[in-house]
Amino acid sequence: xxxxxxxxxxxxxxxxxxxxxxxxxxxxxxxxxxxxxxxxxxxxxxxxxxxxxxxxxxxxxxxxxxxxxxxxxx
Amino acid sequence: xxxxxxxxxxxxxxxxxxxxxxxxxxxxxxxxxxxxxxxxxxxxxxxxxxxxxxxxxxxxxxxxxxxxxxxxxxxxxxxxxxxxxxxxxxxxxxxxxxxxxxxxxxxxxxxxxxxxxxxxxxxxxxxxxxxxxxxxxxxxxxxxxxxxxxxxxxxxxxxxxxxxxxxxxxxxxxxxxxxxxxxxxxxxxxxxxxxxxxxxxxxxxxxxxxxxxxxxxxxxxxxxxxxxxxxxxxxxxxxxxxxxxxxxxxxxxxxxxxxxxxxxxxxxxxxxxxxxxxxxxxxxxxxxxxxxxxxxxxxxxxxxxxxxxxxxxxxxxxxxxxxxxxxxxxxxxxxxxxxxxxxxxxxxxxxxxxxxxxxxxxxxxxxxxxxxxxxxxxxxxxxxxxxxxxxxxxxxxxxxxxxxxxxxxxxxxxxxxxxxxxxxxxxxxxxxxxxxxxxxxxxxxxxxxxxxxxxxxxxxxxxxxxxxxxxxxxxxxxxxxxxxxxxxxxxxxxxxxxxxxxxxxxxxxxxxxxxxxxxxxxxxxxxxxxxxxxxxxxxxxxxxxxxxxxxxxxxxxxxxxxxxxxxxxxxxxxxxxxxxxxxxxxxxxxxxxxxx
Numbered sequence: 001x002x003x004x005x006x007x008x009x010x011x012x013x014x015x016x017x018x019x020x021x022x023x024x025x026x027x028x029x030x031x032x033x034x035x036x037x038x039x040x041x042x043x044x045x046x047x048x049x050x051x052x053x054x055x056x057x058x059x060x061x062x063x064x065x066x067x068x069x070x071x072x073x074x
Numbered sequence: 075x076x077x078x079x080x081x082x083x084x085x086x087x088x089x090x091x092x093x094x095x096x097x098x099x100x101x102x103x104x105x106x107x108x109x110x111x112x113x114x115x116x117x118x119x120x121x122x123x124x125x126x127x128x129x130x131x132x133x134x135x136x137x138x139x140x141x142x143x144x145x146x147x148x149x150x151x152x153x154x155x156x157x158x159x160x161x162x163x164x165x166x167x168x169x170x171x172x173x174x175x176x177x178x179x180x181x182x183x184x185x186x187x188x189x190x191x192x193x194x195x196x197x198x199x200x201x202x203x204x205x206x207x208x209x210x211x212x213x214x215x216x217x218x219x220x221x222x223x224x225x226x227x228x229x230x231x232x233x234x235x236x237x238x239x240x241x242x243x244x245x246x247x248x249x250x251x252x253x254x255x256x257x258x259x260x261x262x263x264x265x266x267x268x269x270x271x272x273x274x275x276x277x278x279x280x281x282x283x284x285x286x287x288x289x290x291x292x293x294x295x296x297x298x299x300x301x302x303x304x305x306x307x308x309x310x311x312x313x314x315x316x317x318x319x320x321x322x323x324x325x326x327x328x329x330x331x332x333x334x335x336x337x338x339x340x341x342x343x344x345x346x347x348x349x350x351x352x353x354x355x356x357x358x359x360x361x362x363x364x365x366x367x368x369x370x371x372x373x374x375x376x377x378x379x380x381x382x383x384x385x386x387x388x389x390x391x392x393x394x395x396x397x398x399x400x401x402x403x404x405x406x407x408x409x410x411x412x413x414x415x416x417x418x419x420x421x422x423x424x425x426x427x428x429x430x431x432x433x434x435x436x437x438x439x440x441x442x443x444x445x446x447x448x449x450x451x452x453x454x455x456x457x458x459x460x461x462x463x464x465x466x467x468x469x470x471x472x473x474x475x476x477x478x479x480x481x482x483x484x485x486x487x488x489x490x491x492x493x494x495x496x497x498x499x500x501x502x503x504x505x506x507x508x509x510x511x512x513x514x515x516x517x518x519x520x521x522x523x524x525x526x527x528x529x530x531x532x533x534x535x536x537x538x539x540x541x542x543x544x545x546x547x548x549x550x551x552x553x554x555x556x557x558x559x560x561x562x563x564x565x566x567x568x569x570x571x572x573x574x575x576x577x578x579x580x581x582x583x584x585x586x587x588x589x590x591x592x593x594x595x596x597x598x599x600x601x602x603x604x605x606x607x608x609x610x611x612x613x614x615x616x617x618x619x620x621x622x623x624x625x626x627x628x629x630x631x632x633x634x635x636x637x638x639x640x641x642x643x644x645x646x647x648x649x650x651x652x653x654x655x656x657x658x659x660x661x662x663x664x665x666x667x668x669x670x
Contacts, residue, residue: 008318008321008348009318009321009347010309017343017348045322045531050326050338051326052537069305070304070305070309071310071314071322071530072318072319072530072569073310073316073317073384074316074384074496074523
């Protein structure tokens, strides 16, 4: 199954900003970051369809995964 | 005396004289400095019922005990006065270099009172204070005023000034320093304008005495390491500035769009921090002794200057339906030149756009200029007209509440206590909604930045849609922030540092033995002092609320769909935690406990 993934800030470097990621048996954001070679410590905010998600939350068909490194401001 | 210079400079513009008074050190320690001490000095001298733009109002420029010390970001000052926009206490904070220079000139606080008959500026060089004619810079924009004054004041002086917006008494006029740093909110620039005070230049050669140099060295080293190692202050803010928030806040469906009619902007990526860094950033623009350096300096066409910040990008971008970054940079530039608060200016244009969309504002009012959402060129032009108070811009310069109210629909102003809300839809972040409603200066995110736990996960991640425990988080964030705002440090340090760190730095500088609890208690004292002033000024607890839309109309689409701000469930718990009566009044017992 393919999932849409959106990356932000420094995570875009050498990876791009939006992509489809093909997952095998494990449908989780952890499998996404493994495949994109993103270190877990660089994942500060994880959203699934714009809502708070966890690395091990089970994805379902059509889910969009958004991953942010540590950022902030205001 | 350590940490404080021990002197207050009082300038009476009506009489054209100045004098130096001793700082009451006991009181200074009780209210810390900056926002807290400034408010204490203000409320002791000024009636809460004062007309904000009358000579009887006063305006204070207050440093903190850490201003001008080697502490990280130790260069902040606070402008304290009664706000013409909200009728509440106003305290607007700014960075840059002016605050530290004021401290070096030998004063902790400047109190300006009365009203000059003609435009003047104040030149300060250590103990030399002169009130000088300002006719030649009156009417001039901020950069030109700064350049002109720098040629006629002592070398290495720093310039604080208002632009034409402050002179013309706009409710959204800022006080500017170092050209592009702003004490932006609550119309403090108009109070300077009402006194015919164009600028204050400072130059100083005094040091700030430190109680325990060795201890300070150790704690500064420790805090700098924390700032460096923290992902937000060590990587995110230095690389992208605050603008990096555009995509995060939008991705979660928290990004107010078209005057809060939507909560997600389909073109946000075109206004992102990533794009700003890639295409428009020319350099970083750090403040005094800041290891974070979030300040940006951007260029587009023939325009180059400080900013834009996240809130500014939102106000002139998504809130107005605009996805054109060059025009956002231009609007920001003109705000700095005219001396305007970018949040209130952009949000007022957005409110005017909705008033036009709904047929309240007519074409014949607009001198041929569009008020359609998404018209980026028109937004830049409206910004200038607000700064000049030209045509319909004159009416907009009063702020969105008064504008919408003049058409009988004040609910279309997205404001609290008449001050425009910033860039987070409170329907999608329950703690922030309570914070907006109870902020002592009206619609504001930096009286308690609940975005930190509710979105960014700092210091821990909270579910942004729930209300459980949020009242307690709001109280702690508000109290903690009140201390930081009083210390002379930048609020952004709190992404990396806790109350114990601020206590340790303050202890090393002024020789106290405060704990983290003392930090929060001082913050609570300051919060209540502001609250009591507001109540006495007639801003009653019925104004602890949010615009009707945010309380009643669920978000229509996007990740936060279906939510409203659940304020009525949160407010009673918040009052109780504050030790106030059920109708929001600080009790005698609480005031006694806090010694106010």
